[in-house]
Structures are given as C-alpha cells and as structure tokens.
Amino acid sequence: MKEIESVRESGGYLNRYTHGEMTFSVYLPPAAKDRQVAALYWLSGLTCNDDNARSKGGFQRFAAKHGIAIVFPDTSPRGDDVADEAERYDLGQAAGFYVNATQDPWKPHYQMFDYVTRELPALIESNLPLIAGVKSVSGHSMGGHGALICALKCAGEYRSVSAFAPIANPVNCGWGEGCFGAYLGDDRSDWDVYDATRLVQGGARVSDILIDQGDADEFLHQGQLLPDNLQSACDAAEQPCTIRMQSGYDHSYHFIASFIEDHFEYHARFLNA
C-alpha cells in the first residue's frame, strides 16, 4: 500500500492510500502516535467512494476524542478493466453491495465481502498502528447493509455494529434485487447469505445492533430500506436491535452528521473496553 495524501484533522491524520487499483482512506487519531488503536470500518452507500464520509460526515472529531481509527473503504472494485454499467448508479462500480459475486462479468473483481472483511484488515493491520482484530463496523444505506452482514456473517470478529438507514432486507427491494441478481445469479436462495434480515432469521447473532433511520427518507418510503422487516426478524429471534426513527430526517449526510456522535460513543464502549 502506498500513501498518496495525508491531511491533518482534529489532531490526527486523514490519510489516503492506494493498493493495486483500490483507493481507501484511514483516519489515525492523535492517540495513534503513541500506541496501537482500535478501528471503526465505515462502509459507504451507492455512488460514493472513500471520500464522501470523510469529507461530509463530521466523524474525525469523535474518532480523535475516543482514540479510534476510521477505515473508509471504496464501495466497489475500480479500474478500466473492471466490469461496470456506466449508465446505472445502482449496479457495477460504486455499487458493489459488499458481496462476493459468483456471476460473470462481475466475478473476477467484485469480491467486496472478502475485501472489507479479510483483505483490507490484513493489509492495514500490518502497515498501520492498529490493534489486530479489534474492530467494529458501521455504514450508510448500501453500506449499512454491508455493516450488518459483515457483523452477522463473521461471528465474534466485530465488537459492535451500527448503521444509518441501512438496506435492511435487500432480497425484497429493488436495489437489492438488481444487484443480487446480477452478482449472485437467478437462484434467490443464494441471496439470503448476504441479507441481514434473512441472516437473523437463519440464526446469525451479534451482541447488539444500533440503527438510526430518518422518517423523511425518500428511500424508506420507496421501500428500499425495510427496517421493519429487520426489526421483526430480530424480535422473533430475540436478537437485540434498536432502530431509532428520527423525525424529519432524510437520507443525506446531514442526517448522518446529526447522529454520528452517538455512534462513536456506542462503538467506543466496545472498542475501548
């Protein structure tokens, strides 16, 4: 990995790296000067790359306060030789959906689940002052879905998980059906292992789930997010899950910025325990 940018923020450093064709960012808090720190992985949503959340989320001040690194992966493989649907924002590049594709033309590069849960942690834990294996995960929209499935599928590997407006039941919404059909094929039974609601129904468990959801979110009203399905599955399975419906908030980073402080406090309790 190669550092291509380093910007000081809130006493630490917001760094950007390339590794092969991939670009990602890591915020190292001031505490990382003297010791290894835990990491919160932030998975972004459709159309984003590693820059959106680090520029618009207001995260870094809270990472600095709690002494936690933030890892900002990209949202898909990138490069001229990587399959894409240039006319669509919701399939292909910037829409990797955090799954391992099994179908052509996606299969060769679209292995984002392995990338965010295995390849990237191994790479950065051996190159940066991070405590190996001490990590949590959060994300927004498609990335909220990603955060939930990372935690649910990798039992015990993430200390905590939260999400903002996650796509909570992708097998039952348009965005999920489009991507899962393309990346995973027509057999819908193959989709369930990447669906948070289905994973809970199938017995996957985490210690707790914290979700914020705006009630003025246009994608909630379009039926893309389906938090009630996840809540019902968690209730039936006695999986702890708190979904806070936030009055008047939409799907934007202004919504995320309004509640990110709570999420850092939540994750810090687990990461710094």
Added chain:
Amino acid sequence: MKEIESVRESGGYLNRYTHGEMTFSVYLPPAAKDRQVAALYWLSGLTCNDDNARSKGGFQRFAAKHGIAIVFPDTSPRGDDVADEAERYDLGQAAGFYVNATQDPWKPHYQMFDYVTRELPALIESNLPLIAGVKSVSGHSMGGHGALICALKCAGEYRSVSAFAPIANPVNCGWGEGCFGAYLGDDRSDWDVYDATRLVQGGARVSDILIDQGDADEFLHQGQLLPDNLQSACDAAEQPCTIRMQSGYDHSYHFIASFIEDHFEYHARFLNA
C-alpha cells in the same frame, strides 16, 4: 425569497433559498422554533458556493448547541448575464472578493460587499426568525478576507469576527491584485478600503479578531495570505488580534472542521451575551 430545499440537521433545519438569481443557505437551530436567534455569517472562499461549508464544515452541530443561525451567502453574483472569466477560478463568478466593483464589465452585478452587509441581512431578517442587527461574521480564505473587511468597515455592526486562513493583505498578493485590479481599477489607492491590513493601518477597529492559520497551508507559503502583515498592523495599532498558527494543518475544510468548535464558542460569547 423562495425556499427551495429544507433538510433537517442536528435538530434544526438547513434551508436553501433563491432571491432573484442568487442562491444562499441558512441553518436555523432548534432554538429558532420558539424565538428569534442571532446569526453568524459565513463567507466562503474561491471556487465555493453556499453548499461547501454547510456540507463539509461540521458547523451545524455547534450552531444548534449555541442557538445561533448560520447564513451561507454565495461567493459572487451568478447567472448567464453576469460577467465571468470561465477559464479562471480566481476572477469572476465564485471569486467576488466581497467588494463593490467600480469597473466594467463587473460593476453591474459585482456588488458583493453591499450584498453581504446590507441586502442579504435586510432580506433574511424580515423573513426568518433572526434578531435584527445581532450578527457576527467569519469565513475562509477569500471569505476570511471578506469577514475581516465586513467587520472593520461596518463599525459596531458585527458583534465579533473570526477567520480561517484569511487573505489578510490582498493588495500585496497575487489573488488580491488580480481581482482588485479587475473590479476596482488600476489606481491602487482605491484598493485599500477593502484590505484588512490597510484598514487597520487607517484606523478601523473591532473589539477583537480571532484567526486560525495552518502552517502547512500551501497558499500561506505562496504568499497569498500574509497573516504576519495583519498581525504587525494590529500590533502597531494596538488592535487586539490573535492569530493561532496550527501545526501541520493545510488550507482545506479538514482544517476548518478541526477548529470550528472554538469559533462557535467565541462568537456565541458575543452573540448570546
């Protein structure tokens, strides 16, 4: 004025308005539901419009905390019939420099000093829950220059002034010379009334000045900002002025986000006194 967007953030509302050809944003904190509030005007830098700071600065949480509105004007007149230098980022649209132009083709629309100190306050104080005349001003780079000259030229009208990496002595730097020459003409004596350093030397006073400046700022090293000239003028004039050199910080919004909390606390002491 017409509201074209309203997004909930930190308990208040981030609204966007149009007035004629101009677009601006105002953040109304939760306190504005029940009473009139004071306002901090934020003047942005070259290439920006009203959206940059509201999306990247992390301001709104502190405005909410202190019960202060934030006014985000645009950085120049806009529109197809407005003069521009499309090939240049540092002259014309998005580079109004907060002066009243006296030269063609700029003179008809480039009256930004009057816009931000007179026209816009009158408009919004009669349409929004703002306390008439209770305002402070801050800004970044070209907008830091703007903030300083607004406060220095309008004695007593702004309760407090601060700036991030301001163009502190524009008559002596490339950016300032380019814009002042175009907007104000070749007679450099006409430029001094829009130069913070010259205004202080000429006797203008404010109660206090707070400035943050990164010492890794490329534009500082290029000689565009010249904070030492302002400090020297203030020292000679016994004008209170605190310029905090911040080690390792650059010219970006990551720098602003790192210190904006201090600036809100500073302005709140004056605005909520």
